[in-house]
Amino acid sequence: MPALSNAKHEAFAQGMAQGMSASEAYVAAGYKESRSAASRLSTNVNIEARIAELIEQGAEKAQTSIERVLAEMSRLGFSDVRKAFTPGGALLPPSEWDEEFAAAVAGIEVVTRPTGERDEKDRPIIEHIHKIKLWDKNSALDKIAKHLGMFVDRIEHSGSVSVTIDRDDAKLL
Template sequence: MASLTGKQARFVDEYLVDLNATRAAIRAGYSEKTAQEQSSRLLSNVMVQDALSKAQKARSARTQITQDRVVQEIARLGLSDIRKLFDDAGRLLQPHEWDDDTAAAVASIEVDQRKDPGPDGDRYTVTKIKAWDKNSALEKLMKHLGLYERDNEQKQIIVNIRDDLDD
């Protein structure tokens, strides 16, 4: 099997940067005017597809980032439970006491030392914890699982049944 040209190999490398074929073609040296057509042609080239597949697998092995791992991380965020941040008495646990899933769901922690106004001026701590967007994570999981398509299919079935009843 013949090998890739220099531009094709560069396209493969550039495509892996942002998965935008047109921009990858431009960065690889193809004309901006024809980059969209060239990128489409390149993506349909069997040798380029093979090189992309091998490069993606190599990157996945190198970084240990797989599709399964990404879905698991999204699930950690979407299925997180804020109650795990507190003990049975309702006191906030220290971050080192959180389980891995709970810790992963926390986007930021802000600790503020304040003083009560008044003669004694007692100090107290305000801790603000922000979690990652649970709705966004759940939406990504639903798309991954195809739940939107099923919902749309069910809506279409209901519309068809109503149409049949009206006839």
């Protein structure tokens, strides 16, 4: 269903889909405050259909976002720095890193400095030092674990608590 042709009706439907009450959405759409008119408008078949469509679109976007965020956090949480090196220990060029590892890299610093030695053609030998910084694995794993419900927040209370037990509800074991 495309946007409603009446701009105020579309604004009203948008407001309702965002969680506003009918009265709030009615005023936000540009109407004068009237609870009864807002209530009547909210029962319009076309408006009800548009609200349902907007809510469904929002739910689809939210699901995509949740999946994408979890995928990105997984890249960080399960990254392996060994993917940056050849089997012999030489650093691979970043263009050869796989997508999973590349996403986990927060930054690269390359420092060049002369070693003080010279090659066979009397040119100075330059040393390259590469520093690779990865995003925080612990933070990513913690967020994934919380999303999966692996951690239970405990709340401890201290002090006195009074409990009333009704004799009719009490059972002896």
